[in-house]
Amino acid sequence: MAHDHDHHHHHDHEHSELSETQLRVRALETVLTEKGYVDPAALDAIVEAYQTKIGPRNGARVVAKAWTDPAFKQALLDDATKAIGTLGHVSRVGDHLIAVENTPQRHNMVVCTLCSCYPWEMLGLPPVWYKASPYRSRAVKDPRGVLADFGVTLPKDTEIRVWDSTAETRFLVLPMRPAGTEGWSEERLAEIVTRDSMIGTGLPKAAS
């Protein structure tokens, strides 16, 4: 592909980044939309329909393991990339993945508008609203209000911490293990760990 003008391709965290493939996919979508061949909302709907079929979605297994294995949990909080690397069956993650733990005192929420910093290998498809500009600005200014929109109400004295991903640093929220799940296997626990609970806009499904 000919693009020999003066692009600076240093990879700092000052500006956004898309891979060569992502650029081509966006270009196609832009051109096809302009010419009236595709409707972006319809494309989103098709992609959403496959949300459970994209990427290895390892995050739920990682969370379930952290809930059942205190040593792994500590390793995960110390260095998530390294800890996840020790799980042979889990594919590589980005270089600087940080796990942040929800506690009764603190709830974590991640904002990002989707360039290469969203850890889709862990989480699967990002939600459509996640890339919307209003979500990001509101999440920073009024996290409690955003959470309420998602049906999550936290005790008044729980601090809400909002993490803004950078190009090098990506976040995984480690949600609190729901009551009533004592004695559950990792597999069973993994089933209640939702994507939204790992970006902090939801909680794990209640035990039933």
Added chain:
Amino acid sequence: MANASAMQAASAVPGIPQDEDGPVFREPWEAQAFAMTLALYDRGLFTWSEWAAALAGEIKRAQAAGDPDTGETYYSHWLAALERMVAEKGVATTQTLHRTRDAWDHACDRTPHGQPIELRASDFHD
């Protein structure tokens, strides 16, 4: 699963990675490329047998050029076939696609990290 076209595609186009429910994707962009192809098929731009032939041609070219053919590059070929199809059907020239790709690259460069990346007229250079 998504719709009837997707199921048709999954049976008419060889090699689409799938599980018991239908197509699966390694990365989000693969699903986006798949979704665009479905949309163009639904508009009648091509038939699935035409698409299968275009994709096979792309894979053949890639293999001739030394593609390792591990299956991991399936959707790279798919994307290349889509670009070619769009050009051959007269929807958009290769040049337009390149120019738009460069515009997105420019938009990334001027967009601070964390802000939505949006394309502006000023991102296009002739």
